[in-house]
Amino acid sequence: MNASKLREVLSLGKFAVTAECGPPRGANAEVINKKGTLLKGYVDAVNVTDNQTAIVRMSSIAACSHLIGMGIEPVMQMVTRDRNRIALQSDILGAYSLGIRNILCLSGDHQTFGSEPGAMNVWDIDCMHLIHTVRKMRDEGKDLSGFELNTAPKMFIGAVENPFADPFEFRVLRLAKKVAAGADFIQTQCVFNMERFKEWMRLAYEQGITEKVHILAGVTPLKSARAAKYMATRVAGMSVPDSVIKRMESAPKGKVSDEGFKICLETVHELRKIKGLHGIHIMAIEWEEKVSEIVKAAGLFPR
Amino acid sequence: MVENLKVVSATTFKPENAEYSKPKITLFHCINAISSLTDLVNLNCDITEIQMPCSSMTREVFLLRAFEAGADAVIVIVCPKGTCRYIEGNIRAGKRVARMKKLLDEIGLDGRRLEIFYIPQGDQTALNDAIYQITDNLAALRSNPTA
Amino acid sequence: MIVGEQKPLAEIKDKVSSYSKLLILGCGTCVKTCFAGGEDEVAILASALRLSFRKDDINIKIEELTIERQCEDEFIKEAATAVGRNDAVLSLACGAGVQMIANRFARSPVLPGVNTTFIGVLEKQGLFTEKCLGCGNCMLDIFVGICPISRCSKKLFNGPCGGSQNGKCEVNAEIDCAWQLIIDRSKSFGQMDRLITYIPPKDWRSSQAGGPRKLVREDHII
Numbered sequence: 001m002n003a004s005k006l007r008e009v010l011s012l013g014k015f016a017v018t019a020e021c022g023p024p025r026g027a028n029a030e031v032i033n034k035k036g037t038l039l040k041g042y043v044d045a046v047n048v049t050d051n052q053t054a055i056v057r058m059s060s061i062a063a064c065s066h067l068i069g070m071g072i073e074p075v076m077q078m079v080t081r082d083r084n085r086i087a088l089q090s091d092i093l094g095a096y097s098l099g100i101r102n103i104l105c106l107s108g109d110h111q112t113f114g115s116e117p118g119a120m121n122v123w124d125i126d127c128m129h130l131i132h133t134v135r136k137m138r139d140e141g142k143d144l145s146g147f148e149l150n151t152a153p154k155m156f157i158g159a160v161e162n163p164f165a166d167p168f169e170f171r172v173l174r175l176a177k178k179v180a181a182g183a184d185f186i187q188t189q190c191v192f193n194m195e196r197f198k199e200w201m202r203l204a205y206e207q208g209i210t211e212k213v214h215i216l217a218g219v220t221p222l223k224s225a226r227a228a229k230y231m232a233t234r235v236a237g238m239s240v241p242d243s244v245i246k247r248m249e250s251a252p253k254g255k256v257s258d259e260g261f262k263i264c265l266e267t268v269h270e271l272r273k274i275k276g277l278h279g280i281h282i283m284a285i286e287w288e289e290k291v292s293e294i295v296k297a298a299g300l301f302p303r
Numbered sequence: 304m305v306e307n308l309k310v311v312s313a314t315t316f317k318p319e320n321a322e323y324s325k326p327k328i329t330l331f332h333c334i335n336a337i338s339s340l341t342d343l344v345n346l347n348c349d350i351t352e353i354q355m356p357c358s359s360m361t362r363e364v365f366l367l368r369a370f371e372a373g374a375d376a377v378i379v380i381v382c383p384k385g386t387c388r389y390i391e392g393n394i395r396a397g398k399r400v401a402r403m404k405k406l407l408d409e410i411g412l413d414g415r416r417l418e419i420f421y422i423p424q425g426d427q428t429a430l431n432d433a434i435y436q437i438t439d440n441l442a443a444l445r446s447n448p449t450a
Numbered sequence: 451m452i453v454g455e456q457k458p459l460a461e462i463k464d465k466v467s468s469y470s471k472l473l474i475l476g477c478g479t480c481v482k483t484c485f486a487g488g489e490d491e492v493a494i495l496a497s498a499l500r501l502s503f504r505k506d507d508i509n510i511k512i513e514e515l516t517i518e519r520q521c522e523d524e525f526i527k528e529a530a531t532a533v534g535r536n537d538a539v540l541s542l543a544c545g546a547g548v549q550m551i552a553n554r555f556a557r558s559p560v561l562p563g564v565n566t567t568f569i570g571v572l573e574k575q576g577l578f579t580e581k582c583l584g585c586g587n588c589m590l591d592i593f594v595g596i597c598p599i600s601r602c603s604k605k606l607f608n609g610p611c612g613g614s615q616n617g618k619c620e621v622n623a624e625i626d627c628a629w630q631l632i633i634d635r636s637k638s639f640g641q642m643d644r645l646i647t648y649i650p651p652k653d654w655r656s657s658q659a660g661g662p663r664k665l666v667r668e669d670h671i672i
Contacts, residue, residue, distance in 0.1 A: 081604070085651065107604050107611045110621045121604070125651045128608035132648065144651070162612035170610075170633055170645065177608065177646050189612060236613035236620040364490065367497035406494075409459045410502040449504035 004101035004156035005073045006045040009279075009303075010185065010214045015272065016279030017300055018075060018187070018216060019043045019291045021067070023058035029066045032058075035288045036070045042292045044303060045102055047075040047187070047281070051082060054114025061095050068099045075158060076100045079108025084124035085133065089143050092134060096153035104158040104187065105130040128181050131159055135182030159183040163200035164193060164239035172203045179213045187281040190218035192231075192263075193239035194270055201274050210276025217271045220283045221290050222260030225249045261290065268298045325349050326441045327450075328434070329369035332380035333358040333396075335388050336422055337430065346434055358382065359392035366403050366417060373450040376416045376437045380430070383421040393421065412449070415440045452480040452544045453578045454566040456491060463502055465561045466540055469510070472499075473536035474563070475529055475551065476516030477543035484578055486564045487542025489516040495542070495563065520547025526554050533558050568600075586656025586663065592649065594635040599652075601628035607649040 009016045019039050024031035039046055046067060050060040064074035076095050078088060092103065107127040111119050125133070133144050134157050141152035159178045163171050175186065191197045197217065204210050222228050225248040232240035244263060251259035271277055284290045295301045326348045330340070333355050340352055351374070355361065358381035369377045379400055381393040397419055404414030418440070420433040456462075466472050474492050482488025496512045503510045515532045518525045520543035529551075533539055538559040541548040544566040552560035568580035583600040590597060599605050603621045610629030613620025617630040636644050654660065 107606060109613070110603055112621055123605040124654065126604070126606040126608055127611075128606075128648065129651045132650075160612065165610070165612045166615055166617065167630065167633060173642070173646055174610075177648065180646075181648060236615050362490075364493040364497060367494060367501065370501055371497055406459065406498055410498050411505045412501060449501050 006102050007156040009044045017043045017295055018045045019282045020047045022049050023063035025057050032063050032066045036067050036072050038288045039291055040072050042295045045073040045075050047077055050077040050079045053109050054111040056115050061091055064100050065098045075102040075104050077104045079106045080123055080125050080130055081108030081121050084122050085144055092153050102156045103134055106160055131157055131181040131183050156184050157182055158185045161186050162189040162237045163197050164189055165237035176209055179209055183213055185214040187216045188218045190220040190283055191267055192244050193241050201276055205276040214278040216279035216281045217277055218281045218283055219264055219267050221264040222248055223257050223287055265297055326375045327373055329374040329377045336380050336382045357389050357392045358396040361396035361399055363399050363403050375447045376441050378433055378437050379419040380422050383423055413444055451483050453484045453568050453570045454481055454486045454544050454564040456486045456564050459498055462563050469537040471511045471536045472538055472540055473513045473532050474540045477520045477547050478516055479519045480544055481564055492516055520551055593632055596628055596631045598628050
């Protein structure tokens with residue numbers, strides 16, 4: 001695997017599809033194999049999270065390496081919470097040498113939420129710095145200190161944006177800032193509040209940002225009314241309209257997840273109409289089997 | 304500032320143990336809340352009266368030192384909420400007493416040995432009730448184990 | 451000022467339990483202003499400890515002394531005789547003071563009675579908040595007077611993160627999102643373009659990460 005397949009798909013103007021894979025809380029890669037098998041062929045790339053929610057899991061770089069072994073293209077997520085600029089750059093070099101071609105740069109969830117709340121956090125650099133660093137390594141062939149690398153890691157650089165966090169007017173500014181720092185693609189927080197998302201996309205489009213960066217909208221199929229309510233109230237930066245919660249609550253027993261699936265498909269359908277949106281990022285957490293169904297039902301298969 | 308009142312005779316307090324001496328109560332009060340303690344109901348207890356020019360002079364260290372001096376219980380009498388002559392005195396007294404009650408629990412003496420009462424000037428009944436309440440607490444708590 | 455909180459009574463009692471003559475040494479500066487270790491707090495703690503030990507039938511002798519500051523030798527030497535006649539010193543100063551006492555009175559066991567927490571301000575009566583981490587290279591002009599190092603839970607230089615909601619931090623709804631404050635203030639100055647400017651990574655050498663620091667003023671050394 002020599003170049004980023006995700007980049008290829010996007011540069012050809014195709015509507016991209018990515019999904020997510022959470023590594024196991026243990027040293028056995030079997031979980032990754034299972035999830036990978038469910039996703040292979042249905043998506044252009046698979047994100048591998050980096051100790052998400054600050055819960056200790058198999059490292060992203062290792063899990064990505066396992067996916068490559070299965071012939072699946074990974075997107076290695078990197079948070080700046082746990083590693084300083086030395087370790088991060090080191091892992092970028094290592095990742096590239098293992099065949100990883102896509103990096104998603106994030107600041108990361110605070111460690112007080114995770115399995116080691118007493119741990120010291122790092123945050124030597126933030127996600128903006130990380131984007132900038134990866135770009136410098138790629139385009140100038142130098143690390144942050146200015147040292148010339150023997151081989152530059154030619155990474156496809158991603159970042160996240162959350163159109164649903166506050167303050168709204170700043171979210172487009174921040175998007176522009178990430179693009180200026182070097183982001184090639186953006187994956188957003190999952191879309192339930194279509195109105196707000198469309199507004200954010202409209203502003204991005206008007207400011208010409210959608211021509212400089214590939215935006216992929218996050219989608220999540222809801223499994224239950226409880227999941228919907230949990231997301232609405234307990235997850236920071238998530239916007240779930242009451243209408244969605246009502247639909248999930250009023251769905252007949254045994255048909256609730258079907259309703260969630262339906263809402264997801266409707267969302268994808270709406271998203272495909274948005275100017276400047278170049279793909280979707282399906283986050284079917286612990287419901288990876290749904291990804292293939294969504295992709296097929298949305299008319300996005302074969303890839 | 305410390306004045307010992309004359310001992311009053313027993314009516315309601317019934318000691319279980321013959322050796323159990325009269326409960327020693329230190330009574331801090333703001334002079335605006337109580338002007339005189341002479342009409343206190345007859346109770347078999349030793350009351351040490353400590354007058355304060357303002358309830359904000361209810362200082363934590365004095366409350367603790369009262370226990371060090373052998374008090375079985377300490378009560379603080381201040382004016383009711385909203386009527387403090389110096390506006391905040393009774394509020395501050397209340398907060399400090401609350402904090403010291405917790406500390407008394409941590410010390411192992413039990414916070415119920417310390418109580419604050421908000422009593423309008425001249426309300427003899429309320430004053431007597433305060434004494435009743437604290438002696439009630441003491442019936443369960445017994446004498447100061449550190450004395 | 452430096453802010454700290456007195457340790458819980460049980461913890462202090464445990465620390466001093468092996469000594470029969472204890473000096474509780476208070477400090478009249480920072481810890482006095484945050485009600486952790488000033489003269490009043492020394493008196494309360496001494497009384498509480500005596501009562502608590504007496505309940506265990508232990509008669510501990512506690513001496514109480516408060517000096518102006520425990521971070522300057524000029525004041526510390528005033529405590530010399532008191533330290534000398536006791537078995538141990540329970541210092542209610544901040545960590546700096548405790549260490550200075552321990553250093554000065556090298557043969558006396560010195561115990562901390564206060565947990566030093568942060569450099570902060572008294573926002574209003576009874577409320578102290580953290581404001582400064584001592585990074586050694588102040589950039590408060592760039593951040594319009596709000597420090598993202600001490601006040602952003604993630605030390606973001608190009609914030610906010612996606613967890614900022616209703617002006618509050620994702621870690622704890624009682625924490626104001628520092629970046630929301632920076633944005634609001636930038637807006638009030640009509641300087642929103644500040645927020646698009648890329649702020650590069652910090653050189654942490656000026657902070658504690660570069661090793662314990664010192665300040666030498668030759669002009670004051672005779």
